[in-house]
Amino acid sequence: MKILGVLCSIAVLLLTGIRCTSDNEKEYYGGLDCDTLQVSYSQVIDPILDRNCNACHFTGSNGTGVSLENYADVKKVVDNGRLLGAIKHEPGFAPMPQGGDLDDCSISKIEAWVNKGAPND
Template identity: 35%
Template sequence: MKKAIAFTILLAALTSCSDSDTVQDIQTPPETGTPGTDPTVTTISYTKNVKSIIDANCISCHQSGRSAAFRPLTTYAEVKTAVENANLLNRIQLQNGQQGLMPQGGRMSQTNIDLIVKWNTDGLKEN
């Protein structure tokens, strides 16, 4: 009798799954979270995602009165210009020990690099 009840419960559990859910539906959560930590987020913008990375990794040198003041990275326009005209993407993607790596203190995380690259690919949106 116990085996029959257990079998019935198991059978009910297996047949209660909806066949309308595809593997894609199950594996792809709704678009929420933070780009880089949640791969389903697709919109990258300077204000929401890139500014904090630049502030944490670049402006200690790239601002007025600092060693790299000649190439400030304190505003959207300045960072956009650096991506478009000053080889910023290539420099942040260099490996530790390679000439020209930015930031000079060591390579930032691959997640941050990927976000900046995606921001460029997405059209360098501000907001």
């Protein structure tokens, strides 16, 4: 019985150890892989919005009332706080993209760009 107890403790330690490692590795890998320093509007942000959002959010898309097609329009949604609220699925905002998720790296890039003042670069 004693041996069984010891074996059980070892098994529990191993299992929790393995879980912690894989969680950390995922975050570490995501951090390494994701460049949040080079985040210019024209090179990085606009293409992300084009790919994921502009099918619904083009100029004059009266269904959404939000255009993300050009810098001036995107800046409006940055300044009223709705862009980050929507893509980070924060309470009080319509979660975007509608019916899906933006990948973590794209969210980090948009957030980094907003935090440096959302320049038209």
